[in-house]
Amino acid sequence: MEKTSVYIETFGCQMNTADTERAESKFRASGYDVVNDSTTADVVLFNTCSVRARAEQKLYTRIGEIRRLRAGNEPLMGVMGCVAQLEGAAIFDHAPAIRLVAGTRATDRLHKLIERIKNGERRALDLGERQEGEVWDVSPVERHSRYVGFVPIIEGCNKFCTYCIVPFSRGRERSRDADEIISEVHRLKSEGFQEIQLIGQNVNSYRPKSDIGIAEFKGATPFSRLLRAVASTGMPRIKFTTSFPRDFHADIVAAIDEYENLCNWVHLPVQSGNDRVLRAMRRGYKVSDYLSRIASIKNARQKISLTTDIIIGFPSEESKEFEDTMRLVEQCQFDGIYIFKYSERKATPASRLVDGVTEGEKTARFLALEKLQMEIQKKKYSEYIGREVKVLVEGESAKSAIDLTGHTTCHKVVNFRGTAELLGKIVKLKISEAKVHSLYGELVA
Ligand code: SF4
Missing domain, CATH: 3.80.30.20 (tm_1862 like domain)
Structure with a gap:
């Protein structure tokens, strides 16, 4: 039998990113496929943020976009995170396409809510607390x-x-x-x-x-x-x-x-x-x-x-x-x-x-x-120009295909010319250029 595929779109802070990681681990452990593509997934979940009004508006915009994009083949859509916790069942009224609402402490039970819908329930809501035995366990x-x-x-x-x-x-x-x-x-x-x-x-x-x-x-x-x-x-x-x-x-x-x-x-x-x-x-x-x-x-x-x-x-x-x-x-x-x-x-x-x-x-x-x-x-x-700093190489620079990027211990972004084998390594760089939000450096042998 084919596995159900789930896509989670995350808005907001690091806590939400961590919750998404936790939810995805739980999904995979429960026999689901976690995918990166909202256009094909069987289930699309929005992990929401409510700290700013704009993030909340974005949720309803995205629901509309997915509906238009997937017309005739709509996925099961759900809302998790802060907006879900605050708005609860009212989300079903604002966006009738939403069939699942899970609060901030229901991350580990998302698969159970999906099962309930698969078994015939029209909608599933869980705004409850974390339960005994639910621990952070991210693969x-x-x-x-x-x-x-x-x-x-x-x-x-x-x-x-x-x-x-x-x-x-x-x-x-x-x-x-x-x-x-x-x-x-x-x-x-x-x-x-x-x-x-x-x-x-x-x-x-x-x-x-x-x-x-x-x-x-x-x-x-x-x-x-x-x-x-x-x-x-x-x-x-x-x-x-x-x-x-x-x-x-x-x-x-x-x-x-x-x-x-x-x-x-x-x-x-x-x-x-x-x-x-x-x-x-x-x-x-x-x-x-x-x-x-x-x-x-x-x-x-x-x-x-x-x-x-x-x-x-x-x-x-x-x-x-x-x-x-x-x-x-x-x-x-x-x-x-x-x-x-x-x-x-x-x-x-x-x-x-x-x-x-x-x-x-x-x-x-x-x-x-x-x-x-x-x-x-x-x-x-x-003041960093001419200084040597240690940088953890985290990925390719978003602005240049030939540059890599990472952070110093003091959390400054540094870009530099380098190749993929340096990814994940801590390298020493000499700073040659300073911008307002980032530094540019050269590898020190
Ligand atoms: S109430 Fe909000 S702003 Fe104040 S400390 Fe808590 S999370 Fe931060």
Whole structure:
């Protein structure tokens, strides 16, 4: 009997990529074919993101496209991930072509929902919690990269920032058992992975139920102890993202300083440089708290690269409050910023605030901040010229057929002339050219 083929299209963040990898592993283990082609697959699933309104609109656009493309031979279509969790059965009304809706904790049960439909049910819905015995178990075939593995360590979020939907779509924080994480890292190392990224909405809020089992660091925060335990596996490179400022303590920096394989890059979203706005966002820290974290990072023995997220035009953000954000950016000298214009997410506390910042003002602020950051980045990146860096070669450059691309330990993109046998290797490059978002280098013999 021919196997049922499944195609999963992923929108959004690393957590969604990791969930897709997990779902695909489960499908394959349950006798399904996982394919890369939405035009022939028997089942098409959309793994959705709801952090921004645009990602949600994209879902309905894609459903329409698949229907047109596959007219007369429509696949069984389903929605999984954050939009599924939040909208639930309402998706069936918005898009009658959808027959399956699976929430963020139903990843391991997708095949059962498909079986129910095959057995005659018109529609299947599962918004339930993870069940006993369901563990992260991703096969190497399903990983998005053969060299860089995502390892989720915490799901959900307890912070309830007023603009954010994540605590509703992904539920409360649930930390994964340290033993399970360490075993996965050992497995990835034995499979030849060169880098892992510990991922979660707030990795440094990690609080497992069971002990991490590193006696000598009993007083340190669980996350810094986990970092030390993961570093002790000997995995060549370890990165982690995203960190929450309030839970970022100096022992994380101490661990990075201590272990060479803990990479020198921290992503620490600040969101605003003004205390009133931070309070309205309910971020739980002040600008001075954030700056003290930055000071501890900048005082590290090795130079740690620093990136952040900033929201422009939060409801009622005044222009002088935005100026505070500009000042903070000037002061912190970030290596990179993800700038987002505030977009309302329904049912969040911020959606009840009057959005007094016009679209024109948001755009002007966005451009001003972007310009400032480009100047900072230009200077920062040009400081690399003439320096030698170690780069994990991850693939071919998207812009040139003769170039390869990879990341430094500080998470900068570097392109260079090279051939396919270097893929998956860590090479030494001398930087010859700096752009605003990437570097160009030459192989050092
Ligand atoms: S910390 Fe705030 S912004 Fe980040 S996921 Fe949690 S609620 Fe959302």
